[in-house]
Amino acid sequence: MRTQVAIIGAGPAGLLLSHLLAQGGVESVVLETRSEEYVAARIRAGILEHSSVELLEAAGLGGRIRTEGDHHRGIYLQWPGERHHLDFVDLAGRSVWVYGQTEVQKDLIAARKADDQEVHYEVSDVSLHDVTSDRPFVTFTDSSGATQRLDCAVIAGCDGSFGPSRHAVPAAQKFEKVYPYSWFGILADVAPSTDELIYAWHPNGFALHSMRSATVSRLYLQVPNGTDPASWSDDRIWDELATRLGHGQNGWKLNPGPITDKSVLPMRSYVQTPMRHGNLYLAGDAAHIVPPTGAKGLNLAIADVALLSKALIASLVDRNQSLADRYSDDAQRRVWRCTHFSWWMTTMLHTSGDPFDAELQLSQLRWVATSRAGATGLAENYAGLPIGY
Missing domain, CATH: 3.30.9.10 (D-Amino Acid Oxidase, subunit A, domain 2)
Structure with a gap:
């Protein structure tokens, strides 16, 4: 098997990356250890930031957000005897949408199936090889029990905190x-x-x-x-x-x-740096985890993928490496801002x-x-x- 980008993980980060890459003319294959039904049913985040909605709409994935999501102008902050409304639109000119990760996943699965995206579910023994070379590859056991090899130019680790991608960065600094x-x-x-x-x-x-x-x-x-x-x-x-x-x-x-x-x-809060090692790039929970108080987890994954898709398209289509070389630094500026905000909200309220x-x-x-x-x-x-x- 051969492709341009091997994507490990078929959650929102992995499927959104495959979608954006396809729109930029880059082929990918997605590998996922869980079943499609399990991934689609995982109950996770429920809040989409203003920028996340803008990106999903620009990618042709925003139709159901507008018709089935719940548009919120702000939140209430409360303590005994007090409840105060903060209007984000009035304060910052931006709003949020209540639209669960399960719904985002449904939209992504439907879009990738419509484009005949190759996704292998229920794989096991996923291993990354030669990630610092120009010929990395991934080996895995498919759902039938057969051993497979996937050759590629780039590996994108979108497989969360328990996947193999995070551990393939040997000199990572961890916080x-x-x-x-x-x-x-x-x-x-x-x-x-x-x-x-x-x-x-x-x-x-x-x-x-x-x-x-x-x-x-x-x-x-x-x-x-x-x-x-x-x-x-x-x-x-x-x-x-x-x-x-x-x-x-x-x-x-x-x-x-x-x-x-x-x-x-x-x-817990977790940040791993760098988010790139050779031709392996990390996105989403593979690189960072935030407590849910600030509603940042899914939105950080979307932001990572937005940057990574542009970097890989520029590298693989236009032969311009500048965005790829900056990807980790560019992504981590937002990662640390969101990590701080999540910590701040958490320590203020618990x-x-x-x-x-x-x-x-x-x-x-x-x-x-x-x-x-x-x-x-x-x-x-x-x-x-x-x-x-």
């Missing part, structure tokens, strides 16, 4: 922070109790009211690391959400409903049990909510800086 709490997330078949997301600080811990559609709510609770979802009954979950989100305050009510999914997500920390957090929340300068800083980062930042 990591593990937070002392996790998110307990639920999906519930009930209409959202809010028109826009509520980020709530509470002495019991952080809570978030998000949504996936007009009929499905997505909610989160801060819990200790190692929490077993089975240890929380449905009644206990709704009672704690009601407490932290302020049920009954100023007439607001949290509407409970049937819970269809429970999961616990550990919180409780530690220390009364001193709590007073500092409340002071910061009051400043952000009442200062136009503070609110604008949050709005600019949350709604998303330009991809070329």
